[in-house]
Amino acid sequence: QLQLRESGPGLVKPSETLSLTCTVSGGSISSTSYYWGWIRQPPGKGLEWIGSIYYSGSTYYNLSLKSRVTISVDTSKNQFSLKLSSVTAADTAVYYCARQDYGDYVDCWGQGTLVTVSS
Amino acid sequence: EIVLTQSPGTLSLSPGERATLSCRASQSVSNRYLAWYQQKPGQAPRLLIYGASSRATGIPDRFSGSGSGTDFTLTISRLEPEDFAVYYCQQYGTSPALTFGGGTKVEIK
Numbered sequence: 001q002l003q004l005r006e007s008g009p010g011l012v013k014p015s016e017t018l019s020l021t022c023t024v025s026g027g028s029i030s031s032t033s034y035y036w037g038w039i040r041q042p043p044g045k046g047l048e049w050i051g052s053i054y055y056s057g058s059t060y061y062n063l064s065l066k067s068r069v070t071i072s073v074d075t076s077k078n079q080f081s082l083k084l085s086s087v088t089a090a091d092t093a094v095y096y097c098a099r100q101d102y103g104d105y106v107d108c109w110g111q112g113t114l115v116t117v118s119s
Numbered sequence: 120e121i122v123l124t125q126s127p128g129t130l131s132l133s134p135g136e137r138a139t140l141s142c143r144a145s146q147s148v149s150n151r152y153l154a155w156y157q158q159k160p161g162q163a164p165r166l167l168i169y170g171a172s173s174r175a176t177g178i179p180d181r182f183s184g185s186g187s188g189t190d191f192t193l194t195i196s197r198l199e200p201e202d203f204a205v206y207y208c209q210q211y212g213t214s215p216a217l218t219f220g221g222g223t224k225v226e227i228k
Contacts, residue, residue, distance in 0.1 A: 036213045047164065047207055049217040060215045065121070096163055103215030105154035107175070109163035 002027040004097050004110035012091075018084040022097030022110060029078045030055045036102040038071060038082045040093040041060050041112075048093075052100055053080055060103075087117045121146055122209050123220035131228040138195040140223045142208035146186045149212035155184055155193045158222075159204045167206075168193065195225075203227050 010022035022036070029036060038051035050081050051061040053071045067092040070083040084091060095115055122145040134137055142153065150200040151171035156164035166175040168184035171191055195202055208220040 020126075028124040037217070038216075046221045047209075049219065052215040052217075054215075062216070082216065100211075100215055100217075104152065104167045104211040104215075105166060105209065106156075106164070107166050109165075112163050 002099065002108050004099065005107060006095060006097050006110045006113040008113065008115070010114060011117050012087055012115060014088055014117055015086055018082070018087050018091060018115055018117070020082045020095055020097075020113065020115070022080050024078045024099075026079075029073065029080065033102060035060075035100040036073065036080045036083050036106075037098045037106070039096045039098055039099050039109075041092045041096070041104070042090075050082065050084075050095075054105065056101075077079050077109060091115070092117045121218055122147065123208055123210060123212065123218055125206075125208060125220035125223045127223060128221075129224045131226050132198055133219070133228045134198050134200055136198050138193075138198055138202070140193040140195075140206055140208075140225075142186075142191040142193070142220050144189040144191070144210060148191075148210045151187050152210060153178060153184075153186070153191050154209045155182075156207045156209065156213065157202075157204050158207065164207060180200055190202040198225070 003025045012018045035052045038050040063097040070086045094112040096112045097110040098106040101107045124143045126141045153171045155168040158164040172184045205222045
């Protein structure tokens with residue numbers, strides 16, 4: 001059974017870079033059928049797509065975050081990662097990693113990890 | 120960018136009642152590429168519907184989706200206690216770029 005698990009610091013200082021990794025188990029990140037994405041949810045608010053990556057390394061980003069986001073993939077470790085630079089309190093959110101069926105809807109979610117931006 | 124507007128913001132109903140949730144897009148969603156998710160407190164969202172009307176694996180048939188173009192609906196025919204949650208629509212006509220609606224909370228009346 002496919003599982004996704006986010007890992008990384010739960011507290012990041014303003015102006016620094018948020019870094020998270022998603023480890024995929026029970027399936028291969030190199031499958032040609034899926035994209036792998038990051039989605040976030042500020043406390044008490046709705047969902048925001050951050051970006052997605054294909055196993056080949058092709059990336060797609062939310063235009064509103066594009067200047068600050070980098071998503072990368074490490075197929076040897078079955079992992080993909082998120083970096084969000086110059087964070088502010090507005091970036092405080094639960095960050096989910098996710099699998100997108102052919103880049104479409106999300107059919108599998110990680111449990112989510114809360115990242116707080118605070119000094 | 121396609122903007123999705125969900126209504127109402129909150130729906131107060133009793134178990135056994137029918138719930139009708141709306142999702143309106145700012146422009147036509149191609150090929151009915153619209154999904155619905157359910158989210159309970161402290162949990163990740165769960166896929167309910169994709170392709171506007173196809174139920175995901177394991178989803179009870181009291182959940183149904185309909186619509187096309189710019190207007191989509193999620194219907195829960197008879198609310199069970201476990202159905203009280205927040206529901207989000209999401210379009211993937213511009214995949215892999217995704218956009219989500221703001222959500223509808225279904226609460227117990």
